[in-house]
Amino acid sequence: MNKRSKTAGILYIVVAAVSLILGVIYLMSTSFMPYHADAIDKSWESLEGSTQYLFLALMDVAGAGWLTLSFTILLLYYFPFRKEAVWVRYAIPSIILIFYIPTLLATLSVLFNTAATPPWSGNAICCLLALFGLILDAPWKKG
Numbered sequence: 099m100n101k102r103s104k105t106a107g108i109l110y111i112v113v114a115a116v117s118l119i120l121g122v123i124y125l126m127s128t129s130f131m132p133y134h135a136d137a138i139d140k141s142w143e144s145l146e147g148s149t150q151y152l153f154l155a156l157m158d159v160a161g162a163g164w165l166t167l168s169f170t171i172l173l174l175y176y177f178p179f180r181k182e183a184v185w186v187r188y189a190i191p192s193i194i195l196i197f198y199i200p201t202l203l204a205t206l207s208v209l210f211n212t213a214a215t216p217p218w219s220g221n222a223i224c225c226l227l228a229l230f231g232l233i234l235d236a237p238w239k240k241g
Contacts, residue, residue: 099180099182102234102235102236103182103187103234103235105231105234106187106230106231106232106234106235107175107179107180107231109227109228109230109231109234110171110175110179110190110191110194110227110228110231111171111172111175112227113167113171113194113198113224113227113228114167114168114169114171114172114175115168116220116224117164117165117167117168117171117197117224118164118165118168120161120164121161121162121163121164121165121166121167121168122161122165123161124157124158124160124161124164125157125158125161125162125165126161127154127157127161128154129142129150129153129154130142130153130154130157133208133214133215133216133217134153134214136212136213136214136215137208137212137213137214137216138212139213163197167193167194167197170193171190171193171194174186174189174190174193175190182240184237184240187232187235187237187240188232188237190228190231191228191229191231191232194224194225194227194228195225195228195229198221198224198225198228199225201221202218202221202222202225205217205218205221206218
């Protein structure tokens with residue numbers, strides 16, 4: 099593997115690590131995030147039990163999505179990517195963008211339509227890392 103491909107792989111591993119951390123945080127949370135409270139202008143304690151369960155269920159879905167993304171990236175990196183399979187050099191950044199573009203759009207929607215300040219920049223950074231990795235790796239030059 100050349101230096102550019104190795105660097106692209108590192109960028110993908112960074113996205114996997116961030117996704118793993120977010121997945122664990124969201125799955126282990128016992129209440130919503132501070133920006134959720136700002137978005138709905140209510141504290142966790144002021145919500146009815148059924149609304150709390152709904153938020154926790156949605157956070158579990160988000161956490162499971164991040165974990166799935168993380169493990170998918172890691173599996174694809176450690177097996178076909180390191181063996182220099184051309185198809186996976188398109189697949190990894192595509193999977194990252196398929197996950198993070200809608201996530202970015204959702205956080206931007208919350209940012210522009212509520213009083214909350216969600217962590218939209220992290221989503222944007224993951225999208226950029228995927229694009230930089232793809233451009234660095236340049237699989238179209240590998241046959």
